[in-house]
Amino acid sequence: MQQTPTTKFGDKGRDKFMNGKNTLLEVKNLRTYFDNKEGLAKAVDGVDFEVEKGETLGVVGESGCGKSVTSLSIMNLVPQPRGRIESGEILFHSNGEVVDIASYPPHSKKMREIRKTYLAMIFQDPMSSLxxxxxxxxxxxxxxxxxxxxxKKDARQRAVEMIQRVGISPAEQRIDDYPYQLSGGMNQRAMIAVALASNPSLLIADEPTTALDVTVEAQILDLMMELQEEYRMSILFITHDLDVIGEMTDRVIVMYTGKVVEIGSVQDIFYNPLHPYTQGLLKSIPKIGRHKELSPIRGSVPQIYNLPDHCHFAPRCPERMDICTSEDPPVFNVGENQQAKCWLYDEKGGDR
Ligand SMILES: Nc1ncnc2c1ncn2[C@@H]1O[C@H](COP(=O)(O)OP(=O)(O)OP(=O)(O)O)[C@@H](O)[C@H]1O
Ligand SMILES: [Mg+2]
Structure with missing residues (x-):
């Protein structure tokens, strides 16, 4: 039996999901497009994934691969007027009801209610939500x-506690400050307190701690995990920092040019990455500690206009075969819980 590494990951009891699924969110064949002056940008191009209740799902991929647009689509806050959810479903499960977020106009009453009651998003830039x-x-x-x-009195007391927990002090005084009275780092923490205060069912964290120093980052990540345990919140966690992915997430999706190219448990993604893109990403990102020498993925991410119908990673892929530049690969199941969109895993294929 394969030895499961025990040191790299936080002890979140991540096997808790193996005992039956309890789905919170299903994203099905989601396409989110922008009409840009350069042409049609297929920022999210047929994305499928699920988020279970209480799970943290990590999202990784190079800049421009559609991570933020995926999360904005789930919030139904795709930037207007250029952007739109073109097709697909975003099924959100709550209280025995399933609603399709993608089917509501962004500013409709129902959408605002769903957003306010169940969803919260934290960004790198705190002023975008405070x-x-x-x-x-x-x-x-x-x-x-x-x-x-x-x-109101109890709410204020809880707010003071939240402010303390995110590391803003003295909380009793700071509670009456306006954002302009706080530094950038303090506002970042305040935004996180605001997002967590409503105990959202799904917290979308888009590079939430990138701007913070490591001590504060560690405090905030601990707080997020504590509150997740308390309230069984699910988290969609977008970050370039693979250490944070290792610490925080249960499963990971890897995106490239608007598509999911691999999904797996955090252990599988780190120790048995299938897609050549995932393999390249692991070798190219610092701080992971497992690779002594960094080697960047050759070439660069293509512009997402007029991309061909075959594998978008093929021009950069060290394992490229003939079929890779003629046909788009489907998603192959490899093992029980890991999937890769790559012809290497086509069992019928043989040498091409
Ligand atoms: N407001 C916008 N207007 C027009 N096009 C946009 C807009 N936001 C995103 N896009 C398009 O969608 C693509 C994906 O952008 P997205 O912000 O999702 O990337 P990302 O993976 O979050 O990158 P990063 O790691 O840099 O945050 C961009 O390359 C761009 O073409
Ligand atoms: Mg982004």
């Missing part, structure tokens, strides 16, 4: 009162 005209305390309290039937 309101400049309310104190951070009132923004946190709003979230607390939305989900918990508590008095």
């Amino acid at each position: 309101s400049p005209v309310y104190t951070i305390g009132s923004q946190i309290m709003e979230g607390i009162q939305l989900r918990h039937n508590v008095s």
